[in-house]
Amino acid sequence: MNPAPSVIVFSVLSGAGFGLLFFLGLGFAQAMGWTAFLWWGMGYALAIIGLLASTFHLGNPGRAWRAFTQWRTSWLSREAWASVAALLICAPMALSDWLGLGWPRAIGMVGGVLALATVLTTSMIYTQIKAVPRWHHWLTPVMFLGFALAGGAVLAAQSFAPIFLAALALILLAIWQVGDGQFARKAQSLGTATGLDRIGEVTVFEQAHTAGNYLLREMIFAVGRKHAQRLRAIALALAAVIPAVLLAISAGPWAFAVAAVCHVIGAFAARWLFFAEAEHVVGLFYGKR
């Protein structure tokens, strides 16, 4: 699948932002006054920049409001609702923390849970696609939630952040291991896709068209997969291992700042791979994957 920058920026930044809002909403970061303002502001900024980036992916962004209408069947529509609900319900809690109004924490808890639910809806957009076997697995939502919780814990400067980062490392190793075998497990080939396996062994004699098209660009993206192993090592190190070790050694504000930057860069690499390595079954018709 095409690793479109808008979708990568969106899912990484809003994932981290909603993760931070989750911890702030639940009251993990005991901050008051301007510290609280900055913290909540960072959560909102990340989430909103991410959501705005996602609209660059649209062919007709002016009609984006219509995406709220189909929540009964569409995870993308549910994501739209969950994100707006989370941002709205967290707002009074942010105000209360900032101005010391002492409003009930329950508001923040509801908002925080909705923030995490938003990340879940995002992950389900990918998980539901049967035509992309690598995504169609329960580890996909686990991975998205893992990133949100680990990133959120680092951004919220929580002492348990190294544990979450270590868990994220394990999730990444698991999803790569399982993901590599997913396409083969679905047992689709050019022969089964065309149904011509009932006659014999199928190969491409001539392509359907000589030039590129939307399908080849969007779904049959194979550029850069050859660097996958190196990128995986980079993603694992930057997103999880290095910040975990750093925070295990030192828990000062600078350590958290460096860990956060390091984690987000690693998250970009991991998310790029999430798209670039995912193979759509339509590639089979072209004799590609």
Added chain:
Amino acid sequence: MTSLPVSTEKRLGLAIDLDTCVGCQACVTACKGWNDQGYGAPLSDQNPYGAEPSGVFLNRVHSYAVQPIEGAAQTINFPRSCLHCEDAPCVTVCPTGASYKRSEDGIVLVNEDACIGCGLCAWACPYGAREMDAAAGVMKKCTLCVDRIYNENLPEEDREPACVRGCPTGARHFGDFADPDSKVSRLSAERGGYALMPDLGTKPVNRYLPPRKKDVRHEASVLAPLLDIKVSGFVGWLDRVLGKI
């Protein structure tokens, strides 16, 4: 709405005959020609005369070489367009309600005025039947020529999809699969018509008719019977005598 109808009155679709298709691409051009000027945004091309042309097509024809276990390899041409699935994943993922399946005839369509061009439906379709129009920013797909099949302004014989009408070998057939006596249902039953990737649970309506069994090729020379001459009488006696010398 992107909720799928529980059942549809008709199940309109195509039966595509892989035996007769010669891969001439006439249906590709007929489809592009008709849909360029009718339903919704025209099918745009980008850089059509440049080094890297690209454009939207609702129907593509692949060519495959198939090697059976015994016998010669075959070339099989394989048209690929929307299968108007009963359990269409492209419809349920759509956040805007632009994608829908009609309850009256089962045709899967895009309301281009509501489409935000998110592309999710194209991801969800396992068959590559949807292509985004780069100029209009909306999703395009086969309409089963909904603007032909019910069009009373057209002469009766033209009220079928452009690809069906344009095919010089009659390899594409249009009809109602819900009616067991329709031409397409009978063809599919007779020829063992099959659905593509049924294990993905999309329940396609379109059927592909597999190529017929090829004649067995005679490896021996056609002259062989003439060479094995049974002779009798004087010539036979001579043949036997000469054979013994």
